[in-house]
Amino acid sequence: MFDEPLKEVWSARYGVEVPDSIPDLGPVLTHRSVRDFAPEPVSDGIILGLIAAAQSAATSSNLQMWTAISVQDPTRRRAINAVAGDQKQISGAAWFFAFCADLHRIGAAASAAGEDPSALGTAEMYTSAVVDAALAGERFTVAAESLGLGCCYIGALRNHPREVARILELPPNVVGLFGLCLGWPAEDSTAQMKPRLRPEAVWHRERYSDPSPHISEYDARMVEFYESQGMNPGVNWSQRSGRRVGIEGIGTRTDWGEILRERGLDQT
Ligand SMILES: Cc1cc2nc3c(=O)[nH]c(=O)nc-3n(C[C@H](O)[C@H](O)[C@H](O)COP(=O)(O)O)c2cc1C
Structure with missing residues (x-):
């Protein structure tokens, strides 16, 4: 749906003509946040592919310190939306994911292996987990956009983190970082490249x-x-x-x- 030619893309982004030397990176350059979605579903198969894309991102020391929780139950989605700014794209998206920094899983693995995970509570480990989650979220988004899907990140997931933790039953050492709305863009979507x-x-x-x-x-x-x-x-x-x-x-x-x-x- 969003497939402007490179010339148009460059001018929309930078207000100048595209230099000759630029490779055409297709959908990687045409991102825009989509907030109006069509009612058509997005299959579990597509989502599994996107999760594999997210997992294909690099991850600090292969620790894989992120988790994405899909929130499809209407009551739970409404509860999340109520603490994340009540945004139309959260209710209208075919899928909503809460991307979390997850220092719980590696802690459990380390403890079970008889290791002492005492650094997990440090700002360094938290920062690594945030970077991991962001890389995963963005690779998920790039893959989704390559299929013609639209996405909108939701930083408002951090507005009421205690509520988010309660609604999603997060264990200790897991923190909700950002939401991600996903769906087919509405036919009349006005999403513009910024x-x-x-x-x-x-x-x-x-x-x-x-x-x-x-x-x-x-x-x-x-x-x-x-x-x-x-x-x-x-x-x-x-x-x-x-x-x-x-x-x-x-x-x-x-x-x-x-x-x-x-x-x-x-x-x-
Ligand atoms: C971490 C993050 C959090 C965001 N949170 C929200 C949000 O809560 N609501 C929203 O409508 N857009 C949100 N956005 C989208 C930004 O507003 C958008 O990416 C930015 O304005 C640039 O526009 P573009 O994505 O269309 O290029 C968020 C983006 C990021 C990366």
Whole structure:
């Protein structure tokens, strides 16, 4: 469904013409979050394939410290949605997954093998688990998009982590990180590719370089983008995103360290 030619893709992302040297990476470059889904189901076979894709991601020391919990029971899906911002894409998705950092499974394996898993509660191990889960989630998403499916991540899964842990019956050392909505995009989906900072803003050569020129350039493009989407007229990316990084922008998620310690990660 989202199969714009490379020329169009590049211009939508960066506002410039595509250089000749760029390989056409097809659906890998056309991602956009999809929030309106068709009612058609997505088979268990497809999901198993996507889980295998997620498991094919690299994983720190092969520890595989992530778990994805699908939430298909309507009552449980509603309960999750109620604590994750009540978003239409959560209720409308054919599948909803809660991706978790999982330090429980490797802890159980280590203990059963007579090893002492005393580092599992550290910030280092938690960070490894978060990276593992993110790599798995994104590979799942890329694979899904290659089939024409649409996805939307849900960071709001972290709004009420105690409730999420209760609803999903998470054991200690397992923390819900993000949700992932999946389904066939609705016929009339208006999901657009969103412009990004120019590649030079994120690809620095040899040493860190000043991002300011890229920010100004991007701000100007984003004013136009927001206006085209009927959002925040006159507001640029720095202003809009600046609000997201203020303390009010993270809403209920201010006590994450405390949450992690409660979940058993007592050295974080
Ligand atoms: C970790 C993470 C959490 C996100 N949480 C939400 C969310 O709760 N609700 C939502 O509508 N979109 C969410 N998004 C989607 C982002 O808003 C979206 O990726 C971003 O605006 C860029 O747009 P694009 O994905 O269409 O390129 C999330 C994305 C990520 C990576």
